[in-house]
Amino acid sequence: MFEQHELKTWIDQSLDTFAVPAGPGVFYAFRDPDARAAFVASRYRREIVVPRLTRSVDRFENHKAVLQPLMDFFTARGRLPDVDELPETAAVIPALGSLKKAFRLIQSATGAEAWVEIADKRAQDLLIYLALARFDRRPPLSRLPLPLQRGIRALFRSYAQACKQADSLLFSVGKPEEVNAACTASFIGKKTPEALYVHASAIDQLPASLRVFEGCARAYIGRVEGVNVVKLNRLEPRISYLSYPAFEDDPHPALAQSLSVHLQTFRVRTRDYSNAGNPPVLHRKETFLADEHPLRAKFARLTAAEERKGC
Numbered sequence: 001m002f003e004q005h006e007l008k009t010w011i012d013q014s015l016d017t018f019a020v021p022a023g024p025g026v027f028y029a030f031r032d033p034d035a036r037a038a039f040v041a042s043r044y045r046r047e048i049v050v051p052r053l054t055r056s057v058d059r060f061e062n063h064k065a066v067l068q069p070l071m072d073f074f075t076a077r078g079r080l081p082d083v084d085e086l087p088e089t090a091a092v093i094p095a096l097g098s099l100k101k102a103f104r105l106i107q108s109a110t111g112a113e114a115w116v117e118i119a120d121k122r123a124q125d126l127l128i129y130l131a132l133a134r135f136d137r138r139p140p141l142s143r144l145p146l147p148l149q150r151g152i153r154a155l156f157r158s159y160a161q162a163c164k165q166a167d168s169l170l171f172s173v174g175k176p177e178e179v180n181a182a183c184t185a186s187f188i189g190k191k192t193p194e195a196l197y198v199h200a201s202a203i204d205q206l207p208a209s210l211r212v213f214e215g216c217a218r219a220y221i222g223r224v225e226g227v228n229v230v231k232l233n234r235l236e237p238r239i240s241y242l243s244y245p246a247f248e249d250d251p252h253p254a255l256a257q258s259l260s261v262h263l264q265t266f267r268v269r270t271r272d273y274s275n276a277g278n279p280p281v282l283h284r285k286e287t288f289l290a291d292e293h294p295l296r297a298k299f300a301r302l303t304a305a306e307e308r309k310g311c
């Protein structure tokens with residue numbers, strides 16, 4: 001029976017490729033290196049909502065139909081498109097003069113700060129990708145898909161500078177004291193002396209170093225089905241993926257399964273709690289969630305009611 005790294009090595013050597021872990025024992029093999037790079041980068045591109053209007057601007061309203069695709073593109077990429085990347089450019093330029101003028105109009109209606117924040121987040125997403133790409137021989141800039149090349153050129157001074165920042169992030173998670181400090185400073189997650197517990201939906205909102213910390217395990221094992229809580233160990237290089245099937249409905253859901261990855265030995269351990277007489281259960285579920293999660297307020301009310309009753 002193959003270990004995860006043994007199976008990847010066999011696939012890589014057999015197919016002369018760098019297989020991408022899709023899950024425990026499952027890998028994707030790409031014929032096209034550009035498709036592979038685009039797929040892997042997409043794994044670390046968080047969801048961001050297009051900024052809302054903050055004030056009424058008549059000229060924006062009059063051209064909203066041609067401005068919306070530009071807003072969508074910037075939200076997805078953190079930069080303005082080149083003229084060949086967005087078909088709607090052909091309508092934007094005659095109407096508003098240039099993409100930059102169109103974007104200034106968008107900023108006047110939605111606020112410039114929101115777009116600066118989006119660019120910063122997309123730059124961080126690229127850093128996460130570049131940091132973890134080091135495990136598979138990070139390619140030179142010219143070997144990356146053109147959209148990634150353009151993103152790096154727009155959001156960083158140079159590819160060398162972006163790689164230097166990415167390496168700094170990657171090396172930081174090899175230092176237990178830095179991981180512990182990042183866990184302590186995190187505004188998301190339930191903290192214990194040994195670990196930071198985060199709902200899977202909030203992983204992308206963690207500080208960059210913790211995203212890389214978790215990403216090291218995901219780059220090795222892929223996506224673990226049924227996981228809704230991720231445990232980031234503060235004292236050793238270990239990530240655990242925990243499955244609580246009744247997380248949303250049960251006030252104190254029980255742990256069903258866990259899978260842990262040690263980031264030095266890359267030993268994978270699984271445990272089944274489904275038939276355990278006294279499995280671990282969760283309390284204060286709202287602490288695992290990001291502030292904007294739709295169930296956070298409901299869980300917080302439950303915790304407050306239990307505390308009033310002395311539970």
